[in-house]
Amino acid sequence: MTVSNDVSLPDDYPEDHPLHGRLNLNRFIFCAGCLIGTAITAITSCLVERGLTPKDYAIVSGIGCTGRSSGCFKAPAFHATHGRAIPFASGLKLANPDLEVFVLSGDGDLFAIGGNHFIHACRRNIEINVLCNNNGIYGMTGGQCAPTTSIGDFTSTSPYGNIEPPFNLVSLAAAAGASYVARWPGYDVLRLKGSIMAAMDNPGFSFIEVLAPCFTQYGRKNNLGDAVKMLEWLRKQVVIEKNCPPHDAEYSHKNGRIVCGEFVNSPREGFTQKIKQLRETAQKKR
Amino acid sequence: MPRRGKKMLNSKRTPILAPPPAQKEYQIKIVTEQCDGCELCVEFCPCDVLEIDKESFNSRMLHYAAVIDLDACTGCRQCERICPSVSIFVLEKDIAQEDSS
Ligand SMILES: Cc1ncc(C[n+]2csc(CCOP(=O)(O)OP(=O)(O)O)c2C)c(N)n1
Ligand code: SF4
Ligand code: SF4
Ligand code: SF4
Ligand SMILES: [Mg+2]
Secondary structure: OEEOOOOOOOOOOOOOOOOOOOEOHHHOOOOOOOOHHHHHHHHHHHHHHOOOOHHHEEEEEOOOOHHHHHHHEOOOEEEOOOOOHHHHHHHHHHHOOOOEEEEEEEHHHHHHHOHHHHHHHHHHOOOOEEEEEEOOEEOOOOOEEOOOOOOOOOEOOEOOOOOOOOOOHHHHHHHHOOOEEEEEEOOOHHHHHHHHHHHHHOOOOEEEEEEOOOHHHHHHHOOOOOHHHHHHHHHHHEEEOOOOOHHHOOEEOOOOEEEEEEEEEOOOOOHHHHHHHHHHHHHHHO | OOOOOOOOOOOOOOOOOOOOOOOEEEEEEEOOOOOOOOOHHHHHOOOOOEEEEOOEEOOOOOOEEEEOOHHHOOOOOHHHHHOOOOOEEEEEEEHHHHHHO
């Protein structure tokens, strides 16, 4: 039996690593095996591959386990109040349209308390990229029922099984007018990174749903096991479909079918572009 | 022991042509203090390179990942991409370039 002597916690990658200087390694406080950390590295490596430096981008998160992710970025990163990550990010984008703005937050944060902001950001098609870490539960506060919890699932506020139908996030985003919509399981990092790149290319509102099971709360209440077992459970249900309309993108644990893929990619003029045009016409009239 | 055959992402296929001689050498760095021992890298490595070291602990009393078969590593970086606590990364060295210099 050996005990590691290396007790100094590193706070960065070695200098020859591409992600050197981009992440605060000692802020990864998530449960062992929770894919929130994977999403953080996926976003960061996409930004690095694009050649963006920390002054070219900003990260905003709300409150919750996923909300804690803003602390992990060595960049302008903002931990907004509960549900208000999207308005905060919209303000950043309007003040500085050259900034690449990412929102990384939980399903409860973006779709329960922040649901209103989400649909209006989609409607306006403001040029921000929103990643929702969907674990179908309020992870941080003790496993309460979320607007994404499937019917019949057990949570601490639905001890006899949930009776409320959940939101289908991709269908909601598409109906509200988002110009890029995708859904990927959190372990499929290559495809997720492809979507993050496409979201950066899209001149408008981009939404990516990332499936990142919460074994600590959801897994425990529904008897689904640890991190690895829950990913196995998820992988059995994931079906990747090409050109599937967003309203047919089934998400059902009961039927064992979660359709993943890219559902909407129809770029249209973004909100900051329209504001720019409006400013020009207003100045001409004066 | 590596649990061959019951892995989640088993992408091993029989190659049609003989693989070209290795041009790169890979080194896997594991920051044992940062590692949570979650086993995701072990599960997702397609070549059974990694295993959780059940004999050793870090200062948080967690078992950490260890390399058991470096020769099998293809440098795909799946372990680096999946690791939720950014504790593992792959450094590569170009052997061909080193020979010529
Ligand atoms: C105004 C306000 N209401 C309620 C809370 C309590 N609260 C903190 S996190 C959270 C839910 C987070 O759920 P989610 O966004 O799904 O994040 P997860 O932990 O699952 O990643 C709630 C209700 C709060 N912090 N502020
Ligand atoms: S409580 Fe759930 S969502 Fe939060 S870090 Fe742990 S596993 Fe992840
Ligand atoms: S995925 Fe990362 S944290 Fe998990 S065992 Fe491997 S190196 Fe450790
Ligand atoms: S680089 Fe690929 S083959 Fe090598 S250890 Fe990591 S996952 Fe396994
Ligand atoms: Mg949640």
